[in-house]
Amino acid sequence: MATKTLEQVEGHFEMFQILNEEGEIVNQDALPDLSDEKLQELMKRMVYTRIWDQRAISLNRQGRLGFYAPVAGQEASMLGSQFALEKEDFILPGYRDVPQIVWHGLPLYQAFLYSRGHFHGGQFPEDVHALMPQIIIGAQIVQTAGVALGLKRKGKDNVAITYTGDGGASQGDFYEGMNFAGAYNAPAIFVVQNNQFAISVPVEEQSAAKTIAQKAVAAGIQGVQVDGMDVLAVYAATQEARDNALDGNGPTLIETMCYRYGPHTMAGDDPTRYRTSDLDDEWEKKDPLVRFRKYLESKDLWSEEQENEVVEQAKEDVKAAIKQADDTPKQKVSDLIEIMHEKLPVNLQQQLEEYREKESK
Amino acid sequence: MAQMTMIQAITDAMRTELKNDENVLVFGEDVGQNGGVFRATDGLQKEFGEERVFDTPLAESGISGLAIGLGLTGFRPVMEIQFFGFVFETMDGIAGQMARMRYRSGGHYHSPITVRSPFGGGVKTPELHADNLEGLMAQAPGLKVVIPSTPYDAKGLLLSAIRDNDPVIFLEHMKLYRSFREEVPEEEYTIEIGKADVKREGNDLTIVTYGAMVHTSLRAADELAEEGVEAEVIDLRTVSPLDMDTVIESVKKTNRALVVQEAQKQAGIGANVVAEINDYAILHLEAPVLRVTAPDTVYPFAAAEDVWLPNEKDVVERAKTVLNF
Numbered sequence: 001m002a003t004k005t006l007e008q009v010e011g012h013f014e015m016f017q018i019l020n021e022e023g024e025i026v027n028q029d030a031l032p033d034l035s036d037e038k039l040q041e042l043m044k045r046m047v048y049t050r051i052w053d054q055r056a057i058s059l060n061r062q063g064r065l066g067f068y069a070p071v072a073g074q075e076a077s078m079l080g081s082q083f084a085l086e087k088e089d090f091i092l093p094g095y096r097d098v099p100q101i102v103w104h105g106l107p108l109y110q111a112f113l114y115s116r117g118h119f120h121g122g123q124f125p126e127d128v129h130a131l132m133p134q135i136i137i138g139a140q141i142v143q144t145a146g147v148a149l150g151l152k153r154k155g156k157d158n159v160a161i162t163y164t165g166d167g168g169a170s171q172g173d174f175y176e177g178m179n180f181a182g183a184y185n186a187p188a189i190f191v192v193q194n195n196q197f198a199i200s201v202p203v204e205e206q207s208a209a210k211t212i213a214q215k216a217v218a219a220g221i222q223g224v225q226v227d228g229m230d231v232l233a234v235y236a237a238t239q240e241a242r243d244n245a246l247d248g249n250g251p252t253l254i255e256t257m258c259y260r261y262g263p264h265t266m267a268g269d270d271p272t273r274y275r276t277s278d279l280d281d282e283w284e285k286k287d288p289l290v291r292f293r294k295y296l297e298s299k300d301l302w303s304e305e306q307e308n309e310v311v312e313q314a315k316e317d318v319k320a321a322i323k324q325a326d327d328t329p330k331q332k333v334s335d336l337i338e339i340m341h342e343k344l345p346v347n348l349q350q351q352l353e354e355y356r357e358k359e360s361k
Numbered sequence: 362m363a364q365m366t367m368i369q370a371i372t373d374a375m376r377t378e379l380k381n382d383e384n385v386l387v388f389g390e391d392v393g394q395n396g397g398v399f400r401a402t403d404g405l406q407k408e409f410g411e412e413r414v415f416d417t418p419l420a421e422s423g424i425s426g427l428a429i430g431l432g433l434t435g436f437r438p439v440m441e442i443q444f445f446g447f448v449f450e451t452m453d454g455i456a457g458q459m460a461r462m463r464y465r466s467g468g469h470y471h472s473p474i475t476v477r478s479p480f481g482g483g484v485k486t487p488e489l490h491a492d493n494l495e496g497l498m499a500q501a502p503g504l505k506v507v508i509p510s511t512p513y514d515a516k517g518l519l520l521s522a523i524r525d526n527d528p529v530i531f532l533e534h535m536k537l538y539r540s541f542r543e544e545v546p547e548e549e550y551t552i553e554i555g556k557a558d559v560k561r562e563g564n565d566l567t568i569v570t571y572g573a574m575v576h577t578s579l580r581a582a583d584e585l586a587e588e589g590v591e592a593e594v595i596d597l598r599t600v601s602p603l604d605m606d607t608v609i610e611s612v613k614k615t616n617r618a619l620v621v622q623e624a625q626k627q628a629g630i631g632a633n634v635v636a637e638i639n640d641y642a643i644l645h646l647e648a649p650v651l652r653v654t655a656p657d658t659v660y661p662f663a664a665a666e667d668v669w670l671p672n673e674k675d676v677v678e679r680a681k682t683v684l685n686f
Contacts, residue, residue, distance in 0.1 A: 090433075123467035131433070132465055136453055142423050143458070146430015153412065154434055173453075176423035183418050339468045340503060342526045345555055345602035 013211040015257060016237060017227040021286055023294025032236045036301055042083055042231055043296055044310050046075040046289050049099045051314035052108075053262070056115070060266040064322060066116045069096040070262030073229075076288030077193050077256040078163075079103060080234030084242060085161060090147050091130040092140040092162040096193075096260075100163065101130040108317060109324035119339060120328055129158075137168045141177030141190060148186035148251065159245050161189040161238075167198025169212045178219035178253060187245035189238065190253045193228060199264045200274040216253035228256025229286040232295075259283035332359050365545040368538040370512035371401050371477075374519035375439060377549050379409045382437060385523060387414045389424060389441030389477075398443060399479060399538055421447050425454025425476070429462065432472045439523055445480035445532060446489030448497070459528045460503030474528045475519070481534035481573055482623060482670050485663040491535065492660045493572075493624035498530045499601035499633070505554055506530045506601040510575035512543040514598055517552030525554065534573045557604035559611070563591035566680055567611040569634050570621040571597040574653075574671065578621050581676035590684060600630045605637045612638055616647040617683050621676055626654040648686030653679045 018027045025031060034042070053072045059065040071078060074096070082091070082100040093101050098111050105128035114121030114132065122132045134140040140162045147160035168174055169192050181188040192212045196203050209215060216223025222244065226237045234256055241252035261284070263269040296302035333355040337348050344352060365373065378385045387402055393416040396403035406414040417424050421442055428438035442448055448455065459472035482491040498506045507522055507529055509515035515533070522529035560575060561582050570578045575596045582592040593611050597603065612618050618638055622629040635650045653671050661669040 119464070119467040121467075122465050123469050131470070136457055139426070139453055139458055142426020142454065143430045143433075144426075145423065146427040147433055148430070149427065150431045150434025150436055153431075153436070160430070173422055173426065176418075176420045177426060179420070180418055180423045180427055336464070339464050341463065342471065345505065346604070346606075347602045 009214055009217060010210045013213045013223065013225050015225045015227055016233055017230050018232040018236060019230045019291050019295055021291055023291045023298060025295075030233070030236055032232060032239060034235070039296060040301055040306070042079065042235070043292055043302055045079045045083070045103060046231065046292065047307055047310045048314040049075050049079060050289060051311050052318055055315065055318045057262065057266060059322060065112060068115050068266045069264070070260055070266070071096060071099055073259045073261040073283065073287070074193060074195060075099070076231035076234050076292070077191075077228035077258045080231040081161065081191055081238040081254070081256075084235050084238035086158060087127070088129055088156065088158045089242070090151065090158065090160045092144045092147065092160060093130065093133050094137065094140055094163050094165065094168065095133045095135050096165070097163045098133060101128070101133070104128060104130050106130065108321035109328075112321055112325040113328060116325065118328060118331060119335065137164060138171030138173030138177070140164065141168075141171075142173045142180065143177075144188050144190065145177045145180035145184070145186055148181055148188035149184050152184075152186055157246055159187040159189055159242050161191065163191045163193060165198060166192060166194040166196065166203040166212060167201065167206055168192065169215060170206045175215070175218060178216065178221060178251065181251040182219040182221040185248065185250045188251040189241045189245065190251065191238075192253065192255045193258055194255050195258050195260045197264070197275065199269060211255060213253060213255040219253075221250055222252040223255070224252065225255045225257065228258030229288045229291070231288055231292050259286070334359055362544045363547055364542040365512045366539045366542055367509070367512045367515045367533070368399055368401055370516040370545045371519055371533065372403060372405070373545070374516045374523070375402065375405060376408070377520060378439070378523045379405060379413055381549075384435060384437045385413070385439060386431060386436050387439045387441075388417050388427070390417060390419055390443050392416060392441050397441070399535070401441070401477070401533075421450035422454050425451040425459065428474045429454065429459050429472055432459070432462075432474050433470060437473045437523065439475045439477060442476060442478040444486070444490040445478040445494055446492045448478070448494055452497070455528070455530070456498070456501035456504070460501045463527060464503060471526055472528045473526045475522045475525075475531055476528065477531045477533065479533045479535045479538070481536055482660070482666050483536040483573065485666060486535070487663065489660070493622070493629060495532055495600050496624060496628040496630055499630045504528055504530055504601065505599065506532065507554055507599050508532045508534070508572045509598060510534070510537060510572055510596055512545050514552060514558065514596075516545055517550050518554065518598065520549060521551045521554050524551070529554065532572075536573050537576075552598070555599045555602050555604055557607040558596045558598055559593060559607070560596045561592065561594040563593035563615065565590045565615055565617065566592045566684060567608065567615045567618040568592050568594045568621055568676070568680070569597065569608055569618060570594065571600055572623055574621045574623050577671065577673050578676055581673040581680065584673065584677050585680060590680070592680065603630070603633060603637060605641065608634065608638065609641050612642045613645045616645050618646070618650045619653065619676070619680050619683050620650060621653040621671065623671060624655060625657045626652065627657050629654065648683045651679050651683050
């Protein structure tokens with residue numbers, strides 16, 4: 001009996017795909033209604049982000065950036081989902097999800113300041129509805145339930161969306177967050193970017209579950225597994241989850257099957273210790289940029305010239321952003337004290353005076 | 362004015378703020394229709410509706426995540442942790458997240474959250490209900506920790522806590538919930554967070570304390586008075602930040618001090634008070650500052666509370682050591 005139940009459950013979570021590796025439409029019915037300009041914009045963003053990732057890795061090696069979690073390979077998963085959002089939808093990113101908040105409006109130089117460890121990196125502009133990247137894996141999930149309930153109670157037509165990785169789906173907060181959002185029928189979208197590894201631990205060692213999407217069943221919410229290297233499938237799944245949530249049908253868990261080409265972070269991780277080159281080759285064939293480029297070229301919507309323009313623009317923007325980050329005033333202890341509370345408690349008032357005195361010398 | 366128990370004063374404060382501010386939300390396990398396991402939220406859901414006062418699934422980390430998210434969307438959450446021994450489930454939500462929200466966003470976001478939770482011994486609760494864990498909270502930058510000992514203080518401090526735009530941990534001692542009544546004004550009033558209160562004046566010894574130990578210390582002071590010693594009893598009311606001005610002023614007058622807490626010696630906030638007195642009043646001291654605390658064991662099995670919890674005899678004895686040093 002129990003074995004049958006498991007097979008039946010797993011049968012409901014087959015991978016959703018629109019574009020195959022050759023850039024061919026394999027699921028015409030699900031094709032999202034995107035204008036030519038929007039399709040081109042999606043491609044621009046993916047190319048731009050790939051270049052920015054390459055530059056960020058290089059800047060990190062030069063010591064001009066700090067903490068950095070590479071994103072190459074996950075462009076479709078990150079940008080396809082963000083592209084389905086409205087400006088006032090609220091993003092609760094994980095530590096790798098900087099591209100989503102930058103495309104949601106965070107200036108690049110502030111993302112670089114976040115990487116370096118400067119408080120101005122977290123001072124988001126008023127119209128950027130997002131939190132700073134979350135370092136505690138799972139914390140963003142429970143907070144998303146709260147933001148989603150808040151948006152619903154304020155009568156907004158907006159959703160809260162959050163991201164974690166395959167390892168993150170083992171945390172207690174992952175289950176609590178989905179379960180709370182389900183219980184309150186809150187407009188939330190939970191994206192698990194399954195890039196197959198949590199640092200060195202393969203996803204098979206996280207759980208006996210065949211998919212992460214099926215974990216939605218534990219919360220009684222919708223769940224879908226998507227080809228995370230297929231930007232159109234990710235976009236379509238997110239858009240549907242968003243519509244569903246705003247129609248009052250509750251939250252959705254989206255598992256995107258993807259891969260990071262680089263290391264886990266730039267803090268000394270060496271993926272050759274735990275990944276084979278065969279596996280790398282296999283996933284490079286699935287590159288989201290390659291297949292979307294083929295698709296757009298077949299529709300005469302993309303050229304090498306257009307691509308080069310984006311590459312040059314990205315390089316220039318990164319250069320300007322790093323310069324702006326360099327020009328940001330250094331942090332003082334008094335700055336850090338002042339952002340602790342609205343009204344400083346007496347111990348901090350005293351320490352503020354002491355540090356102001358030191359800083360004036 | 363009305364005669365109220367501490368729990369009635371707490372309910373009254375929540376009712377007041379639910380009325381004053383439509384963004385105030387009260388939620389937790391069984392706080393809705395049931396009115397809370399101690400009746401702290403009794404009648405509030407009926408009066409303000411299920412959108413304002415509501416139950417949550419049974420998951421403390423989820424509750425604090427909910428509070429943080431609601432705080433980000435303009436609400437003013439008053440969340441309850443059924444017993445403070447369960448705080449370990451949500452240490453990240455409290456100390457790792459809401460305490461740091463303003464700082465990590467450079468002031469862009471904040472967490473106007475009040476965490477209410479019962480704690481404290483003497484009522485023979487089962488495991489991990491009564492533990493004194495305020496010391497853990499007091500070590501987290503970004504939090505304020507309030508512990509009232511009277512109905513009057515509870516109402517004024519809870520109103521301040523809810524109105525504070527940064528997270529406040531509001532710990533309610535179970536033994537004090539219904540142990541006595543006191544005149545509490547029906548109108549609203551606030552008591553500043555971070556301000557101690559001299560509950561008894563004296564010239565011979567300063568007793569610095571909080572929570573249920575305020576009453577233990579007052580009883581001990583009565584006993585000492587029979588022997589001609591006048592102890593000054595200071596109720597800290599807020600254990601982080603500490604109101605050291607009030608304490609130091611008293612120590613300068615009495616030249617002797619004793620710190621009394623219900624928590625184990627290695628826990629609580631007593632050591633902080635001693636260190637501060639040493640920093641700012643050492644030249645006024647006639648004797649070292651001693652502490653009355655519980656022993657450094659796990660919180661006792663219920664039937665052992667009587668021999669484990671500090672009592673007035675311990676306070677009198679320790680006070681005499683300081684006085685006769």
